[in-house]
Amino acid sequence: MSDRFMPETAEDAREIVRWAAAEHEPLEIVGRGSKRALGRPVQAGHRLDLSRLAGVEMYEPAELVLTVLAGTPIAEVERLVADNGQELAFDPMDYGPLLGGAAGDGTIGGVIAANLSGSKRLKHGAARDHILGLEAISGRGEKFKSGGRVVKNVTGYDLPRALCGSWGTLAVATRITLKVLPRAETEASVLLRGLDGAAATAAMTAALGSSAEVSAAAHLPAGVVECCGEDAAGLAGAATLLRLEGFGPSVDYRFETLRRLLADHGAVERIEAEASRRLWSAIRDVKPFAASNDMVWRVSLAPTAGAGFAEDLASRMGCSSYLDWSGGLVWLALPGDDPQAHEVRAAIARAGGGHATLMRAPEPVRAVSDVFQPQPGPLAALAARLKEQFDPHGVLNPGRMVAGG
Structure with a gap:
């Protein structure tokens, strides 16, 4: 049969999967292929x-x-x-x-x-x-x-x-x-300049603990925000950002609440709606690291641990990073051709635990790496039983998450 199937109905897709299961022919499952370079290379001779x-x-x-x-x-x-x-x-x-x-x-x-x-x-x-x-x-x-x-x-x-x-x-x-x-009527972003990671974490934590209803919180160290290009809203140096969304008067009131609350962290500036949307889209889509050839990791851990984790790795490996989710998400860019998975995961352990996913690396590197965080034994056994129940013949995206699975 063909090495590429393009069903137009759910029933067509079902027949293809039934054939694959009967013949034990693995399938790579794709939509438009925008994430094929993420995860381990799929071990399949046919594409659905x-x-x-x-x-x-x-x-x-x-x-x-x-x-x-x-x-x-x-x-x-x-x-x-x-x-x-x-x-x-x-x-x-x-x-x-x-x-x-x-x-x-x-x-x-x-x-x-x-x-x-x-x-x-x-x-x-x-x-x-x-x-x-x-x-x-x-x-x-x-x-x-x-x-x-x-x-x-x-x-x-x-x-x-x-x-x-x-x-x-x-x-x-x-x-x-x-x-x-x-959808929110409008938005604005609170900007604090020049904070280090620890001070930024304190400011974001205070904002999230207030009544201001912050919908996003990020910290971009000096040298990172500039990589957002025209979406950087003219920023330079370290930038700590807090997103406010809603009706105009509500956004204005909550901005003033944060301006008073965060006064001890320096001058509080405001980024208006359109510039705010562009900047947050760039942060969300990891635009600061998109143009480089660096290995890119996505690391999730306790929000209060993010800044220390990033500083730990920067001192050991000279990498770049920035914080999203108030420090609970660290985007990490490592130069060179080695993802240094052991070092990254050792730093996570020192930070109190979390998990890391290798989001960008050449295919040969992904083929021999634990792209997704290795699971503890009991959890891995549970995942294997779930796979056995849903896909007993191992025909759906084999190898995508773990070797041989």
Whole structure:
């Protein structure tokens, strides 16, 4: 059979998976391929391309519910909801530029498979927190449905959340129902200049603990913010940023609240709406590191540990980094051709624990690396049992997350 399948219906996709399971022929599952360079290289001779399984099946703005086919471009979905004054509040990041591809080329299925989120995860959570229902095909070639079209739907196991972040190794999603939220009327960003990591963490923690309803908090050291180019809002040097969204008078009031609260951290400046949106998009999509050839890591740990972790590695390896999620997310760029996984994960242990994912590296490096954080024995055993239940023949994206799995 062909080495590339492009089904136009869910039933076509099911027949392909059934054939693969019967013949023990592994499949690489892709949408438009924007994340193929992320994760371990898939060990498959056939590709299941879902880009033709696309379209909006149901959108009810008044009910804040959207149902789309998995191959629908995420850019198309975001335009649709924006035209109705709404948004995907989990703010999905775009890996395209970081991985050397085009911007806006991902699909909604890829968003769910990778459990994407952006800087606003602090307030709204990740993709898994916004999924209401899912239709998918297991590695046995069996169609199943979980969830529904309302927030309070209860149907037993929460399979949609389980499949989020599984990178297509458990099932092939075909139809996805999401909740959407009203889009903020306007926004502004609070700017503090010249803080080091510890001071920035203190400022972000104070802001998040206040009544100001901060939706995003980041710290970009000197030399990093300038790499955002025209999206940097003319900034230079270290920048600590706090995002405020909502109605105009509310944003103004909350800005003044933070200006008073953070006065001990230096002069408080304001970045207005359009410049603020561009800057946060650049932070979300890792634009500071997109143009380099560095290895890039995504590290999640306790927010109060982020700055110390970054400084620890900078002193040992001379790397660049910046903080998002108030320090709970560290983007790390390492020069050279060695991802130094052992050193990165040892630093995480010294920082009190967390996990690291190698987001950008050449294919030969990814093929021999633990791209995703190795799981403890009991958790790895649980993941293996889950894989056995959903994909007993190992035909869906084998090797993507772990060697031989």
